[in-house]
Amino acid sequence: MTLEQDIARLSTVPLFAELATDHLRLIAFSATRLELPAGRVLFRADSKALSGFVVMSGEIELSRGGEDRVVLGVYGPGTLIGETALFIETRRPATATALGDALVVEIDRTLMRRILTEYPEVAQRMHTMIADRLMETVGDLGRLEGRFDADPH
Numbered sequence: 001m002t003l004e005q006d007i008a009r010l011s012t013v014p015l016f017a018e019l020a021t022d023h024l025r026l027i028a029f030s031a032t033r034l035e036l037p038a039g040r041v042l043f044r045a046d047s048k049a050l051s052g053f054v055v056m057s058g059e060i061e062l063s064r065g066g067e068d069r070v071v072l073g074v075y076g077p078g079t080l081i082g083e084t085a086l087f088i089e090t091r092r093p094a095t096a097t098a099l100g101d102a103l104v105v106e107i108d109r110t111l112m113r114r115i116l117t118e119y120p121e122v123a124q125r126m127h128t129m130i131a132d133r134l135m136e137t138v139g140d141l142g143r144l145e146g147r148f149d150a151d152p153h
Helices: 001-009 021-028 109-118 120-144
Strands: 032-036 042-044 052-057 060-064 072-073 096-100 102-108
Touching: 001 052, 021 042, 021 102, 032 109, 052 109, 102 109
Parallel strands: none
Antiparallel strands: 032 102, 042 096, 052 102, 060 072, 060 096
16 A cells, blocks of 8 residues: 555544544554454454554454454454554453454554644544543443343342
8 A cells, every 4th residue: 555545544544534634644654554464463452552553454353262252343444443542551452363464554652642742733633532432432321221230130
């Protein structure tokens, strides 16, 4: 993929959708490209998370567990995996594995911090977007209230 194709793909990521082309160019130019053959583990559950990954091509499976492995989802191009790690120190909640040949770009927290510091308008837009998503999640949880009885008797 060319730099322009990387920028186009990054623009489809919801967190980056409202960024200017110059900001996307900085991310695309500074991010690390990782080509993953089928079956390659990108990261393991409970490992320290220092970055997020955007799937550029192929598919990445997130799973949890060993022999009793549970597939949590399969994610394709335009998906940001590990978004939380872009902002705070955390651990990986699942193992990520390439299902077939895949290309991802790794965006580390240092790069994200640089963008947020140098471009406060980007920080404000991302803050608003994340806050809106959090409120939506809280609303979804509120609608589920009462569906799960804490006392089964």
